[in-house]
Amino acid sequence: MNNRNRGKNTGDDTLFSSQKQIDKLKLAIQDMHYLLSRNYAEKASSELVGNHYRLKARQIQALRGASASENQIQNRKNKELQIIDLKDKTVYLDGFNVLILLESLLSEAYVFEGSDGCFRDLSGVHGTYKRVNQTQKVIELIALFFYKSQAEQLVWIFDKPVSNSGRIKEIILDFAKENNLNWNVELEFNPDKFLVENTEIIVSSDAWILDYCKNWFNLVKYLIREEKLSINLVKML
Incomplete structure (x- = not known):
């Protein structure tokens, strides 16, 4: 096993742990809600709000998420x-989205609960996926969920182009x-489109998928509660 994890970036404590920064983010998310609810574009809104509150790039990333x-x-x-709705059903899991979020959570990286009740992190896949110390634990947690549901x-969907x-x-x-x-695992060239067009029940926290899917299950919220996971949560709401 290697020594990699998906923990905090240098500087994240400064951006997300002080009450002053949290208060700014709480005001910023209220402004974002106001603008988005009036059909302002997300990018323009986040730039406007970010400039107003003098947010750093990672704070704006968290705000958008x-x-x-x-x-x-x-x-x-x-x-x-709800969990009871999954009995005897086929559930499709947005592979890298769920895997990386849970790896980040277990690495004590900062995690953010969105306005929609979904949890999100600041990590991502940039062309390649690297297994970390927490990967095995994540797979075991998803197995626990699978048993209980x-x-x-369970069908895992991953991006085929990702190394x-x-x-x-x-x-x-x-x-x-x-x-x-x-379980089955499928590699797709456009996993988001595949999940939205071809599946009934999705596990993901990807905003676009949640907007266009038929039904979804909030796995990370369920695991935090059911398995009593410790979480480094930034309370922006």
Whole structure:
């Protein structure tokens, strides 16, 4: 096992731990909600609000991830399923979205709860995925969820163009075989589009997917509560 994790960036404590910064972010998210609910573009809104409150780039990134319009919030809530709704169903999991968020959470990176009740982080895949110390634990947590949900099947969807997507597929399938789990892993060139167009139940915190999917389940929120996960939460709301 290597020594990598998805913990905080240098400087994140300065940006996200002081009450002064938290207060600024709380005001900023209220302004974003106001603008987005009046159909202002997200990028322009975040630049305007970011300039007004003199936010740094990572604070603006967090702000964008946590913000949504009133229509988006209601639409997402209307489609959100509970754990009981997953019994005997096939659930599709937005692979890198869920994997990296949970790796970040377990690495004690800062995590943000959005206006829609979803948790998000500041990590991402930039053309390549690197396994970290927390990867195995994440897969085990998702297995616990799978058992408790009594879902029929779990299908992980990963971005085919991302380097090492084939390797993480092997790791997950090996784990599923060892533990007798009805899991499958598929690599797609456009996973977001695939998930929205071809599936009934999705696990993701990706805003675009949540806006256009049929139904979704808030896995990270469920795991935080059910498995009593420790979380380095920035309370912006």
